[in-house]
Amino acid sequence: MHITLNGTPRELAEESTIADLIVLLALQGQRYAVEVNEAIVPRSIHDSHKIREGDRIEVVQAIGGG
Amino acid sequence: MNEASADQPLIVAGKTYRSRLLVGTGKYRDLEETRAAIEASGAEIVTVAVRRTNIGQNPDEPNLLDVISPERYTILPNTAGCYTAKDAVRTCQLARELLDGHDLVKLEVLGDQKTLYPDVTETLAAAETLIRDGFKVMVYTTDDPLIAKRLEEMGCVAVMPLGAPIGSGLGIRNPYNIRLILENAKVPILVDAGVGTASDATIAMELGCDGVLMNTAIALAREPVRMAHAMKLAVESGRQAWLAGRMPRKLYASASSPIDGLIG
Numbered sequence: 001m002h003i004t005l006n007g008t009p010r011e012l013a014e015e016s017t018i019a020d021l022i023v024l025l026a027l028q029g030q031r032y033a034v035e036v037n038e039a040i041v042p043r044s045i046h047d048s049h050k051i052r053e054g055d056r057i058e059v060v061q062a063i064g065g066g
Numbered sequence: 067m068n069e070a071s072a073d074q075p076l077i078v079a080g081k082t083y084r085s086r087l088l089v090g091t092g093k094y095r096d097l098e099e100t101r102a103a104i105e106a107s108g109a110e111i112v113t114v115a116v117r118r119t120n121i122g123q124n125p126d127e128p129n130l131l132d133v134i135s136p137e138r139y140t141i142l143p144n145t146a147g148c149y150t151a152k153d154a155v156r157t158c159q160l161a162r163e164l165l166d167g168h169d170l171v172k173l174e175v176l177g178d179q180k181t182l183y184p185d186v187t188e189t190l191a192a193a194e195t196l197i198r199d200g201f202k203v204m205v206y207t208t209d210d211p212l213i214a215k216r217l218e219e220m221g222c223v224a225v226m227p228l229g230a231p232i233g234s235g236l237g238i239r240n241p242y243n244i245r246l247i248l249e250n251a252k253v254p255i256l257v258d259a260g261v262g263t264a265s266d267a268t269i270a271m272e273l274g275c276d277g278v279l280m281n282t283a284i285a286l287a288r289e290p291v292r293m294a295h296a297m298k299l300a301v302e303s304g305r306q307a308w309l310a311g312r313m314p315r316k317l318y319a320s321a322s323s324p325i326d327g328l329i330g
Binding site: 005006007008025027030031032033034035038040042043058059060061062063064065066 | 092100121144232
């Protein structure tokens with residue numbers, strides 16, 4: 001299915017969950033937050049939250065800033 | 067700390083801090099320099115930005131929060147780069163999720179890329195939404211005393227007027243406005259932005275500010291770690307001078323040595 005990840009189009013296997021995407025991005029064990037279609041998806045449901053066709057997903061982390 | 071330098075701690079949102087210097091983590095050469103500078107500054111509250119993960123980067127690369135640990139420091143996520151209340155609120159919500167429910171944020175909504183001046187109407191709107199949503203908001207704003215008061219009355223936990231534009235290093239260009247803000251304040255007032263060197267930080271504290279937040283003045287110094295140490299001393303020095311109360315200014319000289327007992 002087609003999704004948009006951090007503003008870039010991307011292909012993802014059907015039935016993928018947020019947790020699957022995190023593994024794909026090799027982000028396990030890091031601090032990150034995920035938003036799907038401008039709504040936060042809490043970490044506690046990353047395993048169960050299924051990504052849908054056309055979803056706009058943001059994955060963010062903390063970086064240097066003032 | 068000896069008796070002469072005893073002081074009340076800084077209290078922000080019910081938590082006490084020994085250091086009145088807050089520092090950012092941007093513009094450093096690398097994470098090791100970031101870590102060393104922040105350690106030298108003695109800061110306990112450290113700002114970070116929230117940005118899209120760089121997809122495809124080396125996953126083994128260390129993360130900012132590995133060197134600036136949330137267990138050791140109070141992490142203050144900012145909304146830098148946001149030009150609308152909506153984006154600022156979204157960024158804060160992402161930050162809260164990122165930091166396991168931590169709800170202290172630095173709200174800044176900018177109005178213009180050239181000056182990075184705060185957009186006050188968007189800032190007020192974002193502050194209202196965030197406070198309603200349970201956030202503890204430290205707010206970056208202009209030096210307008212009426213707006214500062216309104217942000218306090220809305221429930222912001224600290225009000226942080228600029229001394230000069232972000233990253234300009236021009237120093238405290240508005241001491242009288244800062245004093246007007248301080249006169250009426252019931253929450254901590256911190257100068258955020260404008261400091262260029264140690265004496266600027268001292269001036270902010272000598273005005274009676276509760277603290278100073280800075281980033282570029284340290285990160286872009288030739289030796290950031292040494293400047294971080296200088297800023298620590300400058301903030302402490304300015305605070306002590308304010309507590310001590312300066313002598314009155316006089317137009318003419320007043321001899322320091324006694325007149326009596328002169329020879330000749």
